[in-house]
Amino acid sequence: MLKALSFLLVLVAAAWWFTVGPGGAVPPCTRPIAYEIGAFDQRFDVSRTDFLSALSEAEAIWERPSGRDLFVYKTEGGALPVNLVYDYRQETTEELGSIESNLKTNETSYDSLEASYKRLESEYNSLKSAYDRQVAEFQSKRRVTNAEIEALRSLEDELNGKATELNALADRLNKLAKSLNLNVSQYNAVGAARGETFEGGIYYNGPEGEGINIYEFDSRTKLVRLLAHEFGHALGLEHVSDPLAIMYKINNADFLRATPADLQALETLCNQK
Numbered sequence: 001m002l003k004a005l006s007f008l009l010v011l012v013a014a015a016w017w018f019t020v021g022p023g024g025a026v027p028p029c030t031r032p033i034a035y036e037i038g039a040f041d042q043r044f045d046v047s048r049t050d051f052l053s054a055l056s057e058a059e060a061i062w063e064r065p066s067g068r069d070l071f072v073y074k075t076e077g078g079a080l081p082v083n084l085v086y087d088y089r090q091e092t093t094e095e096l097g098s099i100e101s102n103l104k105t106n107e108t109s110y111d112s113l114e115a116s117y118k119r120l121e122s123e124y125n126s127l128k129s130a131y132d133r134q135v136a137e138f139q140s141k142r143r144v145t146n147a148e149i150e151a152l153r154s155l156e157d158e159l160n161g162k163a164t165e166l167n168a169l170a171d172r173l174n175k176l177a178k179s180l181n182l183n184v185s186q187y188n189a190v191g192a193a194r195g196e197t198f199e200g201g202i203y204y205n206g207p208e209g210e211g212i213n214i215y216e217f218d219s220r221t222k223l224v225r226l227l228a229h230e231f232g233h234a235l236g237l238e239h240v241s242d243p244l245a246i247m248y249k250i251n252n253a254d255f256l257r258a259t260p261a262d263l264q265a266l267e268t269l270c271n272q273k
Helices: 002-019 048-066 088-140 146-194 220-235 260-270
Strands: 033-040 071-073 080-084 201-206 209-214
Touching (some): 033 220, 048 071, 220 260
Parallel strands (some): 033 080
Antiparallel strands (some): 201 209
């Protein structure tokens, strides 16, 4: 009887170890997921301090509205690694950012040049009208003085100068417009190659281990949302249909909070028996 009881206790302990203990399946939300910074590629424009701050902010997106302690940062190892992995995805995003910056600069220059052109065109038209009136007066007179002839020549020279300046400005505008069109075409080509379902990050759990890889982001907001999204997968959350949600399949919103769809999915997960 004693041996049978001892054997039963061993079975119970083993069951606890494999379901709750290290390496076993832990019921959702029952204890915080420990994470650490894993591989950290310095080609990303972010410091370790800023990255850790973004991780903390991503935690809060889930913890603050739910009132649950879901994640904890560890430094001694043995935790879920969050890796910054630099590859073609971030390179493409940075290239798009550079093209977009040039576009904005060129658009500003174009707008300024266009305003100058319109102002100069107005001055030219006023001067041309004055010149045409003067010529008409001369043609109606039987005699004109040397002073009047000199005044007309002076007006004609000024008009020709304005025309030359106007043509030069028009040439600059055309070249800048061509550059803008090329930049737009380049931006569209790179964007098309990138694709809409560009994978910015992934949570993995398989034979190679468990962890989070972050591949691509173009702003701190996108980074925090991406981290929160992968944290959600680490908890056990699936994608939701709300396009503004943290757990939507594409990272396309610009605010740092969970939506009702996110929180409903979390509560459903955490309340599983």
